[in-house]
Structures are given as C-alpha cells and as structure tokens.
Amino acid sequence: MPGPVVLRPRRRWLPALVAVLCLGVGWTGPPAGAQDAPVAPAPSAATVPAVGAPGSTSRIELVAASTRDGWSYVQLRNRAYPCAIGGYSTFTIATRVGTPADAVRPLWVYMHGGGFGHFDAQGQKQPPDSWNMHEEDADRQIRYLTRGHSTDGGIMASVRADPAGYRMLGVSMCGHDGYGGPDVADPNNPHLTPDGRPRTVNGLYATKAAVAFALRFGPTDDIVVHGTSAGSFGAWHVAWALEEQGLAPTAVVADSGIFADAFTGWAEGQPGCGDPDAEGTEIFRRRLHPAIVDPANRPARLVADGRLSSPVLDVWTPRDPIWCGDRPVRCPVEDGPDAMLGANACMHEGVRRAIAAQGPGSRSRSMELCVDDPATPGDCDQHAPADSNSDVNTNPAHPPRFRRAIMDWVRARLGDDGTAPVADRTPGHSFATAAVTDLLGRTDLRRAEAVALALAAGDTKTAVLGRLTRGPEWLSAIVQDLYRSTLGREGTAADVAFWVRELASGRRTVARVAASFYASAEYVGAVGGTPEAWVGDLYDAILGRPADAAGVAYWVDQVARTNRPSVAHRFFQSAESVAARVDGLYGKLLARPASASDVDYWGPRVKAEGDLALAVSLARSDEYQRRSEARFP
Incomplete structure (x- = not known):
C-alpha cells in the first residue's frame, strides 16, 4: 500500500495536518541515503475490528455532573480507550435544563480540531507541543460545546439556541489521531496504562462508543456529526463507520478538512506547506484504521459510491492558509479531467464533483465560502469558518449569514428523517x-x-x-x-x-x-x-x-x-x-x-x-x- 507523507510544519499551528492528507498518494520512500526508521508493523484489515464494528461501552464511568447557564453536563470516562500519554478517552453529554428525560431529541456530535500527532522512533511526541494526548477535563469539553474554537460562540451558539432542542455530545481526541485510531498498540509510544499495558491508538472506536452511549442516554431520532479542522477529517470516516454499524447520521457538517489524494500529491514539500518527514509518514499511517488509509475509501469515493449515504455539507474557504491558500495546482481528479485550481479548491474538488454527479436532487452541498480572518491580510482566508468568530460570507453563491444557512441546511435534513414511514425497514x-x-x-x-x-x-x-x-x-x-x-x-x-x-x-x-x-x-x-x-x-x-x-x-x-x-x-x-x-x-x-x-x-x-x-x-x-x-x- 502506498505510504502517507507527513510534513514537518513551518507553522507551529500546522502540526502534521498537511501530512495526514498525503496518506496513500504514491510516496515511494525517503531520499537516497536516508536511514530507514524502525517502526511498528502496519495494522491490517485482518488484525483490527471492521470499520463498522461497535465501540466498547462496558467500561464507561461517570466523571462529573454539573449545571451551567441553563444546561446540564454529564462527563464520562471510557476506560476501554486510553489516551496517548495519560488518562482515558472522555466525552460530555449536554442537555438543556428542563428537557424531560424521555423527550426525543436530535443529537449534535461535536469533534474538535487540534492537529494530528505521533511518537517518533525515540518515543518523543511529535509535534513536541502537542496537547491532544492527555485526558480532556470537563471544563474543556464544556467550552467546546459552548463556543467551539471561537470566542463569540461560533456555530455552537446557534446549535444551543436552535428550536430543535439538541442534546450535544463533545468527544475528546486524546490520541491525537483525527478520530481514526483502530484500537491497536500505538507505534513507538513509550507510555503504559496504570496496569502496565501498552497504550492503544483508538479514536475511531472511542468516538463510536461515545455516540452509542449517548443514544442510550436519551432517546434520539437524528444524529448530526460535526467536525472542525482536524475534527473535520474525522467527521468523514466517523460518519462512514457509524453508517456501517447501522447508525447512519442524518447530516454531516465537515468544516475545513478532508482526505483528498489530488491535493496531497501536489502539497508534498511545497514551500509554506511543510517539509517531507518520511518517518512521521510511516508512523502516522500505522495510527489510522487501515480502511481509512485505503485510497478506495477516500470521502469523494464514499460519496460517489453511495457508501456514505448521509447528506454532507462540506464547508471551506479558498484561501485557507492551513492548506496552502489558493496557490495554483494542476488538480487530477478521478473520473474527470485535470483542472488548474487553487490548493484548497483542489482538496475539495473530488467531493464537489461527487455531489454534483448526484444531480439537483442531492441533499449534500459543497459550501465554498469567502470569510475573512481579520487577523491576517487578504480575504477568503478564514480557517474553519463555521467555528470562527466571523459570521459574514461574501461569496454570492451562498447566503451572507452563513451560520444561519448551515443551521437551515441541517434543519432541512432533520425534516428528511422521521416524518414519513421508513422505506426499507430493518x-x-x-x-x-x-x-x-x-x-x-x-x-x-x-x-x-x-x-x-x-x-x-x-x-x-x-x-x-x-x-x-x-x-x-x-x-x-x-x-x-x-x-x-x-x-x-x-x-x-x-x-x-x-x-x-x-x-x-x-x-x-x-x-x-x-x-x-x-x-x-x-x-x-x-x-x-x-x-x-x-x-x-x-x-x-x-x-x-x-x-x-x-x-x-x-x-x-x-x-x-x-x-x-x-x-x-x-x-x-x-x-x-x-x-x-x-x-x-x-x-x-x-x-x-x-x-x-x-x-x-x-x-x-x-x-x-x-x-x-x-x-x-x-x-x-x-x-x-x-x-x-x-x-x-
């Protein structure tokens, strides 16, 4: 299987994100004379659970319960899934105070960002300032469910105020694996669990376990999976894995991140986009479920094949600096001619074409926004716009108040489900x-x-x-x-x-x-x-x-x-x-x-x-x- 390419970031806030994009794009090895790094064998489909297998909920325990600003929060710990360095996977369920315990409500699953990471051959965490490797406390998860990564509330403020009355689920990413770990021993990780066992990388199943627990915590008729930045990458494969399990999301909101071979084949080693890191490439590939690494399961192909049938809203900006802005690239896309596109447009082109091929009746959308980051020069350069402080879009193809447009799209998807008899009942x-x-x-x-x-x-x-x-x-x-x-x-x-x-x-x-x-x-x-x-x-x-x-x-x-x-x-x-x-x-x-x-x-x-x-x-x-x-x- 072709290897991924991990890029050492020039920006301290770009940890391994561009790197993971390069999984499976045909990298042929390190430059001549480079030393082969000792790495663990790659997991295979025969040695890991199927992508549709459920996560384990048998070792979930209560951590804390609190009430703040009209919401009740219950944080839980899953001892089946250790974090990369310390503690265990946690998640928090939020319910508006006064909601009857048996009230049927939709569930909004929030998957935060924060990059990707791994342990090098010396057992050192990479990037060195990685913070997504320890158990997340309730305060952090409540902040995410209150305002995401923004300071003004971002899209999460809209979720909290929505008349649908969402329950919310915030899931940790304490393996720094983009919610994609296959629950196998973490390569080169020197840290052990308290009982002396190797720590696993397990984000895919830890997330699925949290969703399964939340569905049993309160009656839920719809699941909305929302990921931002690194969480956006995770949203695609978590949604697919849930669908394979029989828990197909009603809607998927992917904000500024997607595995795309066409983009990554170009991005490798581009100035300002990172430098090749062969060792990190190989190690990180081993931290993801092999089904995710397989190019046949890229999001564009899942959408095109109908294997990810859940409606998807792919949100992005063309000059997102995390993904090399709008530098021109000849963009090869499967089943279509190459096109000269900006780097970000190339990343999203495969999914855009897959959605367009579904015709005007498609419930999915590719939402290219022009949202400005006021802290940087230029326009249309806001990373993770739905989760930012900005709320104005100037791309006439989409409404100016794009957060409202996102919520309107999700509300329409809720209306698709549960209002008519099931066509093909299980x-x-x-x-x-x-x-x-x-x-x-x-x-x-x-x-x-x-x-x-x-x-x-x-x-x-x-x-x-x-x-x-x-x-x-x-x-x-x-x-x-x-x-x-x-x-x-x-x-x-x-x-x-x-x-x-x-x-x-x-x-x-x-x-x-x-x-x-x-x-x-x-x-x-x-x-x-x-x-x-x-x-x-x-x-x-x-x-x-x-x-x-x-x-x-x-x-x-x-x-x-x-x-x-x-x-x-x-x-x-x-x-x-x-x-x-x-x-x-x-x-x-x-x-x-x-x-x-x-x-x-x-x-x-x-x-x-x-x-x-x-x-x-x-x-x-x-x-x-x-x-x-x-x-x-």
Whole structure:
C-alpha cells in the first residue's frame, strides 16, 4: 500500500495536518541515503475490528455532573480507550435544563480540531507541543460545546439556541489521531496504562462508543456529526463507520478538512506547506484504521459510491492558509479531467464533483465560502469558518449569514428523517415501530426511530421496552385510561402527574393504583353509594360477569372488616381478573388468545411482578418480532 507523507510544519499551528492528507498518494520512500526508521508493523484489515464494528461501552464511568447557564453536563470516562500519554478517552453529554428525560431529541456530535500527532522512533511526541494526548477535563469539553474554537460562540451558539432542542455530545481526541485510531498498540509510544499495558491508538472506536452511549442516554431520532479542522477529517470516516454499524447520521457538517489524494500529491514539500518527514509518514499511517488509509475509501469515493449515504455539507474557504491558500495546482481528479485550481479548491474538488454527479436532487452541498480572518491580510482566508468568530460570507453563491444557512441546511435534513414511514425497514425498525404503536397506542415515528437507533447502538429489547413501559408517556396513558374506565372523565394534569410519580417510583403497582380508583368516593358514589351496589359493580367491571348473592354478601362483609381499597385490590388480583388481563395482552401484542398453559404460567407472575412485566416479555419474544416484520415490512 502506498505510504502517507507527513510534513514537518513551518507553522507551529500546522502540526502534521498537511501530512495526514498525503496518506496513500504514491510516496515511494525517503531520499537516497536516508536511514530507514524502525517502526511498528502496519495494522491490517485482518488484525483490527471492521470499520463498522461497535465501540466498547462496558467500561464507561461517570466523571462529573454539573449545571451551567441553563444546561446540564454529564462527563464520562471510557476506560476501554486510553489516551496517548495519560488518562482515558472522555466525552460530555449536554442537555438543556428542563428537557424531560424521555423527550426525543436530535443529537449534535461535536469533534474538535487540534492537529494530528505521533511518537517518533525515540518515543518523543511529535509535534513536541502537542496537547491532544492527555485526558480532556470537563471544563474543556464544556467550552467546546459552548463556543467551539471561537470566542463569540461560533456555530455552537446557534446549535444551543436552535428550536430543535439538541442534546450535544463533545468527544475528546486524546490520541491525537483525527478520530481514526483502530484500537491497536500505538507505534513507538513509550507510555503504559496504570496496569502496565501498552497504550492503544483508538479514536475511531472511542468516538463510536461515545455516540452509542449517548443514544442510550436519551432517546434520539437524528444524529448530526460535526467536525472542525482536524475534527473535520474525522467527521468523514466517523460518519462512514457509524453508517456501517447501522447508525447512519442524518447530516454531516465537515468544516475545513478532508482526505483528498489530488491535493496531497501536489502539497508534498511545497514551500509554506511543510517539509517531507518520511518517518512521521510511516508512523502516522500505522495510527489510522487501515480502511481509512485505503485510497478506495477516500470521502469523494464514499460519496460517489453511495457508501456514505448521509447528506454532507462540506464547508471551506479558498484561501485557507492551513492548506496552502489558493496557490495554483494542476488538480487530477478521478473520473474527470485535470483542472488548474487553487490548493484548497483542489482538496475539495473530488467531493464537489461527487455531489454534483448526484444531480439537483442531492441533499449534500459543497459550501465554498469567502470569510475573512481579520487577523491576517487578504480575504477568503478564514480557517474553519463555521467555528470562527466571523459570521459574514461574501461569496454570492451562498447566503451572507452563513451560520444561519448551515443551521437551515441541517434543519432541512432533520425534516428528511422521521416524518414519513421508513422505506426499507430493518428488523430493528419494524420492531421499534410496532412496540411504540402498541405500547403508546399511537403512531410516533420519531420515538420509533429513537428506539431503532438505541437497538443499533447495542441496547437490548428488554432495556428499551423497560424504558417505554416505565416512561411518563406510557404511565400517563395507563392513568388516563383508568380515569376514563372508572370515573368516565379525563384526569387533570396534576392528578395524572401524581399517579405517574407513584408508579414510576415503585411505591404502587398498577394493581394498587387501579384499586385506588375503584375504591374512590367518586367511583362508589357513581355506582350507587352502598357497599352492596359497589361490590356488585366490581363483579361486572373487573371480572366481567354478574354478581351472585353469596359473593356479594361475602365481599360486603370484607369491606366492613377491612376497607374498600383492600377489597378492590383483591378483586383486581383475583385469578379471574389476572387471566382476563393475560389474555388481553396476548391479544393486543400477539393477536391471538392466551392458551391455558400461558395463563397458568403468567398468572402467578403477573400477580407478583405486575402487568408490565408480561407486556415486556411478550414484546421481546421471537413471535412478536415476526409479527412486527409482517405488520411493518
């Protein structure tokens, strides 16, 4: 496989970024007479997980929780993925204060910049001032989620204010690997974990693990992947890897960075763009997943082949000084004629052509902006414009207020998803749609999408069904149904909230709450007001049959000896009532009556564990899955 070319930067703020661009562009080795550097063997596709493999979430632990400026922040540490020098990969989930825990929200994933790095043959970090190799603390991640790399808030201020109500996820890049590490031993890294093991380079899977955890942290129907500078490079392969896992992002915003062979073949050794560093080239190639290094998987080819089907907004400026400005270059692009372009235009040309080939109906965009960096002479030279202090674009091809245009584009992508039935449902989508329809009693495509994403992220059916049946929406439906069936009216918001809290806390079961309704003075008064009339009504309402004189006499005596709630609970938990409820759930979820053996098995369990336990068990069964796929193919 051709090697990448790492360039030693002339600018201290250019650490290895141009270098990584040169992966796989045909470099043939160091100049004559140069010494071969001792480096670790390159990982191969056979020795690393597939790019679509999930990240590990089993060793995630809470670090800190705080509330600032109307947002709650939860920082977590993943001990499965060590940083390059010290600590472990961390991530922070931000939620607007007051957002209900079960509210379906889109997730904005922010991947920050900061260059690329490696360890040389002497075990020294390169570049020497690299800071992206230690565990990131919560304060840094909260700053990124508040204002990105800017001082005025940048695009992140727009994300926080957006009416979509995003949850936000900030992911560390403490391996300095552009979010692309394959979870293998880090070449030449002399640092060990506290238990004496070699540290791995693992950014790809650490990021995927953070996304998977966030999808299970709160119900999510859409994923927006946003990377800036070095994070922009990562956004392309992380989005592709998520799609391979079944977690395709709804939108990808890539701000000022993309692997592009045409550009890098020219950039190698250009004055002001860096000097060739053969050793760093070889080492850094070994720090990335081999699928990322493979030229067949460059972003332009992923877009052209449809393997990255998520809509992409590629944001860039033509005179970005990080990428050699607009120096003219003969730009060779696959499946098209060479063209004389500026260096930055050449970097983005492959993706621009791939998007253009999709025709006017394409949801992806190449957004060439003219945004000025006020700190440097010239125009159209702002690096990472969406994440900068600038908010004015003078390229007439795009709106002047480009941050608003970016957010409008993302909002349109949110509208593409979750507003119509899934065209080609996976088995997970079929199950999610059926479960939400059956348990909530209505069609809710956004919540169904959230359930499907949680399952694809590694959640179990038992877990997602448990959340549905313990959530406020389901419990509110149960309580309102009790109000209608017993009292013939809707419950007030305050009354429903009280009973939902009782159920959610476990202080009362559904049976106990139902008994309270049947035993209430309002219900007793409505059915006649006397113990005899009330007991006679319980036979009809709960057991579904007329009362007999002996039975009425017995239960009237029990009312006198105990109380109405106790008697109502015993009616509700009687073998007749339990059998009827078991049969009702079989009919609702499996569309068939319960057999005698079903009732014999589930009757005692429903009495001991409650109706919700049966609902969860039926809905996670293979029989329910088959029925779901038949109902929602």
